[in-house]
Amino acid sequence: MNERYDDIIVGSGAGGAAAAYGLARQGRRVLILEKGAALPEDGSTLDVERVIRRGAFKSTERWLDGAGRTFVPEEYFNLGGKTRWYGAALLRFAPEEFEADAAYGALPWPIAYRDLAPYYAEAEALLGVREFPIEPDLRALLNRLDGRWQSAPLPLALAAGIIDDEHEARHFDGFASGRGLKADAVSALLARIASLPNVTLRTASAVTALLPDPTDARGVAGVCVGNEAVSGERVLLAAGALHSPRLLADYLERTGLARALPAARQVGRYFKRHLLTAVLAFGPRRSEDRLRKTVLLSAEAFPHSTVQPLGFGGDVLSTLLPGFLPAPLARLLGAHAYGFFLQTEDGSDTRNQVRVANGGGHPELDYDAARTPAALAEHRRFVAAFRRALFAAGSPNGARTIPLAGTAHACGTLAAGDDPARSVVDADGRVHGLANLHVVDGSVLARSSRVNPSLTIYAWALRVAAGLGARGVCT
Numbered sequence: 269m270n271e272r273y274d275d276i277i278v279g280s281g282a283g284g285a286a287a288a289y290g291l292a293r294q295g296r297r298v299l300i301l302e303k304g305a306a307l308p309e310d311g312s313t314l315d316v317e318r319v320i321r322r323g324a325f326k327s328t329e330r331w332l333d334g335a336g337r338t339f340v341p342e343e344y345f346n347l348g349g350k351t352r353w354y355g356a357a358l359l360r361f362a363p364e365e366f367e368a369d370a371a372y373g374a375l376p377w378p379i380a381y382r383d384l385a386p387y388y389a390e391a392e393a394l395l396g397v398r399e400f401p402i403e404p405d406l407r408a409l410l411n412r413l414d415g416r417w418q419s420a421p422l423p424l425a426l427a428a429g430i431i432d433d434e435h436e437a438r439h440f441d442g443f444a445s446g447r448g449l450k451a452d453a454v455s456a457l458l459a460r461i462a463s464l465p466n467v468t469l470r471t472a473s474a475v476t477a478l479l480p481d482p483t484d485a486r487g488v489a490g491v492c493v494g495n496e497a498v499s500g501e502r503v504l505l506a507a508g509a510l511h512s513p514r515l516l517a518d519y520l521e522r523t524g525l526a527r528a529l530p531a532a533r534q535v536g537r538y539f540k541r542h543l544l545t546a547v548l549a550f551g552p553r554r555s556e557d558r559l560r561k562t563v564l565l566s567a568e569a570f571p572h573s574t575v576q577p578l579g580f581g582g583d584v585l586s587t588l589l590p591g592f593l594p595a596p597l598a599r600l601l602g603a604h605a606y607g608f609f610l611q612t613e614d615g616s617d618t619r620n621q622v623r624v625a626n627g628g629g630h631p632e633l634d635y636d637a638a639r640t641p642a643a644l645a646e647h648r649r650f651v652a653a654f655r656r657a658l659f660a661a662g663s664p665n666g667a668r669t670i671p672l673a674g675t676a677h678a679c680g681t682l683a684a685g686d687d688p689a690r691s692v693v694d695a696d697g698r699v700h701g702l703a704n705l706h707v708v709d710g711s712v713l714a715r716s717s718r719v720n721p722s723l724t725i726y727a728w729a730l731r732v733a734a735g736l737g738a739r740g741v742c743t
C-alpha cells in the first residue's frame with residue numbers, strides 16, 4: 269500500500285459528497301474514489317435526444333429481476349452520481365416518518381427527526397434550497413382540483429435565475445445543468461472542498477473490494493481499486509443503494525464474517541424505491557410554464573403518498589407517450605400535457621433485496637411491490653383518486669407505472685437501526701460489528717417516506733461526518 273488517508277469515501281453522489289464536505293472541513297485527509305468520470309460541459313447533458321431518447325449517460329450494467337429477467341436499472345456512474353440528474357426537489361421527511369408504522373409494515377429509524385434537523389438545515393443552506401412561484405397553467409389546474417388536494421410550495425435546489433434561462437428551466441429534471449443553475453453534489457459540495465490540500469478526488473476509480481485489517485477483519489484496512497490497494501483509517505460507503513450492499517456482502521463473505529455477524533444477514537435487504545406512477549394530464553392549450561415542478565400535493569386520505577409535477581417541458585413529455593404515435597402527434601400532445609409524479613412510500617420487506625452477482629453473473633434485484641400490500645393498496649387508490657380528480661377538473665389523462673428499472677429513488681439496502689438482527693448500520697452510520705466501516709448513502713434509509721430522498725441522504729452524511737469528527741478515530 270502507498271499513501272494512507274484518514275477517510276476513504278467510495279462514491280461521490282449525495283451521501284459521498286456530503287460526507288467528504290463534512291470530513292474535509294475538519295481537516296481530515298480525505299480520498300474520494302468515484303467510479304465514473306466528470307460529465308462533459310458542452311451542453312450535451314441538456315440534449316433531449318442524447319439524454320432521454322438514447323440514454324447516453326446512463327449505466328449499461330445489466331441486472332436480473334426476481335424472476336431471472338435481465339434489465340438495466342436507471343443508475344448513473346459519474347462524478348456527483350444521480351444528483352447531477354435529479355429533479356432537485358429537496359424535502360425533509362416528516363417527524364413521524366422516523367418512527368415505526370407497524371400497520372403499514374415500516375421499520376423505525378434509530379434516530380428521531382430532531383437528531384437530523386440541524387443537518388437538514390445545513391444541507392438546505394449548502395444547496396441553496398428555495399421556493400418558486402406557481403406558474404399560470406399549473407395555478408389554473410390547481411384551482412380546478414377539488415378541495416381534498418392540498419398544495420404546498422416545493423423546495424428546490426435551483427438558482428433563482430434559472431427561470432430566465434428557458435432551456436435550463438425546461439430541462440433540469442432528468443438533465444445535468446450546464447451552467448450550474450441546479451445545486452448538486454458537485455456544484456454545492458465538492459466544489460467547496462476540491463482545492464483543499466487535504467482532499468484528493470479520483471474519478472474513473474471504481475472500488476472493487478474492501479480490504480480487511482490483517483489482524484482482525486472486524487476492521488477494514490482500506491479498499492482495492494482494481495489491482496491497487498489504498499489504505500485508510502476509515503472507509504465510508506457511498507456507492508448508492510444498489511452498489512454499496514454488494515461491496516459489503518462480498519467483504520463479509522470473503523472474511524467469514526457473513527456467518528459471525530447478525531447484521532450480515534440483513535445486507536441488501538429491505539430494498540425500497542417508492543411506488544411510482546407518472547400521470548400525463550392533457551389540456552386544450554399549449555402549456556407555457558417553464559419550471560412546472562413548484563408544488564407538492566397531498567390528500568389526507570393517503571398519508572404515505574404525494575404528487576409533484578414533473579419538471580418536464582413538452583419535448584420531454586412527448587417521449588413518455590406510446591411509441592406507436594406518429595412523432596408530430598406525440599409532439600403536439602406533449603406540448604398540451606402536464607406531467608405528474610405520484611409516489612407512495614414502500615414498506616419494509618426483507619425479501620425485497622439486492623443480491624451480489626452469483627458466480628460472476630449479473631447482480632440481482634428481487635423486488636415485488638405485492639410484498640408490501642398496504643403500500644400497494646394505498647398507491648393504487650391514490651393514483652385512481654388523483655386521476656379522477658384530474659378528469660373532474662377537465663383534464664383527460666393517462667398513467668404509466670414506473671417499472672423496476674426506475675431506481676432513481678433506490679434506498680434501504682443497508683438499513684439503519686438499533687437491532688443488529690434487523691439492520692446493518694447503527695445510529696452513527698457504523699456497520700454493526702465492524703470497527704471503522706460507515707455507510708453514508710441512500711442505503712441507510714430505514715423508511716423511504718412519502719417524499720424524495722436526497723435531502724435526507726445529504727443530512728445523514730453530514731451528521732455521520734460530524735459525529736466521526738467529534739469522536740475521533742480511536743474512540
Ligand SMILES: Cc1cc2nc3c(=O)[nH]c(=O)nc-3n(C[C@H](O)[C@H](O)[C@H](O)COP(=O)(O)OP(=O)(O)OC[C@H]3O[C@@H](n4cnc5c(N)ncnc54)[C@H](O)[C@@H]3O)c2cc1C
Nearest residue numbers: 279281282283303345349350355356357475709710720722
Ligand atoms: C432522474 C432522477 C431524478 C431525481 N429527482 C430527485 C429529486 O427531485 N429529489 C430527490 O431528493 N431525489 C431525486 N432523485 C434521487 C437522487 O438523485 C438519489 O436519491 C441520490 O442521488 C442518491 O444518493 P446516493 O449517495 O445514495 O447515490 P448516488 O447519488 O447514486 O451516488 C453514488 C455514487 O457512487 C458511485 N459508485 C458506484 N459504485 C462505485 C464503486 N464501486 N466505486 C466507486 N464509486 C462507485 C456512482 O458512480 C455514483 O457517483 C432523482 C434521481 C434521478 C435519477
